Amino acid sequence: MYQHKQNKVEKLLQEHDNVIQAIDSHPVSDYIAIGSYCGLLKIWDYIEKKEINTRAFGEGNEITALCYDKVGEFLAVGFYDGTILVLDSVSLETISGGEFSYAKARITQLAFSHDSIFLAATDHDDTTTLIKRTSDSNSEWSYIGRNKAHYKSIVNIIFGIALDSNVPRLLTLGKDRNLVEYDILNSTEDNLIVMSTDKIEQSATPVSCAWYPPINKEHFLLIANSEYKYKLLNATTKRCRRTLLGPTHGSFIQKIVNLGYPEDKHYLAFYHRRQDRHDNLTIRRQST
Numbered sequence: 001m002y003q004h005k006q007n008k009v010e011k012l013l014q015e016h017d018n019v020i021q022a023i024d025s026h027p028v029s030d031y032i033a034i035g036s037y038c039g040l041l042k043i044w045d046y047i048e049k050k051e052i053n054t055r056a057f058g059e060g061n062e063i064t065a066l067c068y069d070k071v072g073e074f075l076a077v078g079f080y081d082g083t084i085l086v087l088d089s090v091s092l093e094t095i096s097g098g099e100f101s102y103a104k105a106r107i108t109q110l111a112f113s114h115d116s117i118f119l120a121a122t123d124h125d126d127t128t129t130l131i132k133r134t135s136d137s138n139s140e141w142s143y144i145g146r147n148k149a150h151y152k153s154i155v156n157i158i159f160g161i162a163l164d165s166n167v168p169r170l171l172t173l174g175k176d177r178n179l180v181e182y183d184i185l186n187s188t189e190d191n192l193i194v195m196s197t198d199k200i201e202q203s204a205t206p207v208s209c210a211w212y213p214p215i216n217k218e219h220f221l222l223i224a225n226s227e228y229k230y231k232l233l234n235a236t237t238k239r240c241r242r243t244l245l246g247p248t249h250g251s252f253i254q255k256i257v258n259l260g261y262p263e264d265k266h267y268l269a270f271y272h273r274r275q276d277r278h279d280n281l282t283i284r285r286q287s288t
Contacts, residue, residue, distance in 0.1 A: 022066040022078070026089070033075055035063030041077065041092065055092040065121070067110035076119055078107025084121055084131070086141055097141050103129055113159040113168035118184060120170055122154040128172055130184060130192050145192035147182070150174035156209045163219060163236060173209045173223070177201040179238060198238040201225060210258040211235075213266030224253035224270070247272060 018038035025032045030047040039057035044050070057063070057079075065078030068089060075089040082103030086095045105124035112119050119131040119141075130144040152175040160169040170182045183195040200206065204225035212220035212232060219235035230244040230253075246253050251273040259267040 018062075021062070021064050024066040024068050024075075026068055026072045027070055028072045033066045033068065035066050035077065037062040037080075039063065041066075043092070053090070053092050055087075062106075065107045065110045067112060067119075069112040069116040069119075070114055071116060073116065074112070076110045076112070076121075078110050078121060080106040082107060082123055084110070084119075084129070086119065086131075095141065100129070100131060100143055102143060102146060103127065108154070109157045111157050111159055113170075114161055115166070115168065118159065118168055118170065120157055120159070122157050122172065126150045126152065126154055126174065128154070128157065128170075128180075128182070128192065130170070130182070130187065143189070144184070144187050145190045147192040147194060149180040149182075149194050149197065150176050150178060152176040155207055158209065158211065160211055160235065171209075171221075173200075173206050175205050177204075177206060179206075179209075179221075179223075179233075196238070200231070200233065200238065200240070203227070204229065207253060208256045208270075210256045210268065213258065213268070215266060222256060222258075222268070224256050226252050228252045 018036050020034055020036045022035040023032060030045055031052060032044050032046055034042045034044060039059055039061035041055045041063060043052040045052055062080035063077060064080050067076045072089055075087045077085045077087060082101060082105055084100045084107060086098030087093065088095060103123040107121050107123050109122045117133050121129045127146050127148045129146045132142055132144050134140045134142050154172050154174045156173040158171055162169055170184050172180045177199055179198045179200050181195045183193040187193045200223065204227040206223055206225050209221055209223045212222045221233040221235050223231045223233060224246060228246050228248050230246050231240050232242040234241055253270050253272050256268060256270040259269055
């Protein structure tokens with residue numbers, strides 16, 4: 001939207017005019033970040049229904065992934081050409097030293113560790129990239145390395161926390177039926193080390209995974225597969241502890257997400273496609 005004023009054209013409003021490919025919600029405020037193939041990034045207050053901030057990267061800078069860190073200080077942006085930017089979540093300015101162009105294919109997923117020290121990304125070449133915040137200063141970020149640990153598409157990348165410690169864990173799940181964990185603490189520059197690779201399926205294809213809510217002493221990974229099943233894997237041994245039948249109406253589960261929760265309430269969200277090809281979102285509460 002433009003306004004003519006004293007023989008000048010003033011831009012009043014700019015909206016997405018191409019596919020919206022990426023969206024993420026702020027962990028603290030009532031904001032969502034929306035990115036599209038036209039290179040436009042918008043921060044929107046979904047309670048007040050108003051725009052908070054906008055940054056236009058321009059044509060040829062298609063946004064394919066977005067992710068806030070756990071406290072909402074940073075916003076990571078992934079692009080079609082493989083570039084990753086770390087932005088200040090308020091001003092949307094690129095953090096000094098926060099631009100990385102090691103991937104050559106579009107960024108598909110981004111994830112921050114719980115302490116906002118590590119940022120991981122996957123791309124369309126089935127490769128995982130790790131970036132580290134080297135100090136408390138916003139300006140000191142460094143590239144750690146990349147590893148092509150999967151030979152088929154990566155469906156999930158998630159961080160967790162090691163048992164009885166505050167050490168972050170990084171895992172990826174691929175359509176090759178492999179669950180890969182990386183040794184991020186011992187990885188050095190240009191050398192992202194794989195700690196373990198576990199085959200978790202025989203015939204089905206895994207489609208998504210999430211951390212199971214911590215309602216008992218044993219820690220689990222919840223995995224959904226193409227045979228309409230859920231699997232609970234021990235987070236340490238990667239052994240299957242239980243298999244459950246998921247929803248059978250429409251398609252199998254497409255995505256599962258562990259939502260933020262208070263101490264006495266735990267929520268998991270999942271979506272699947274109905275027979276009419278529409279997506280159906282369900283939120284389940286797990287009581288302690």
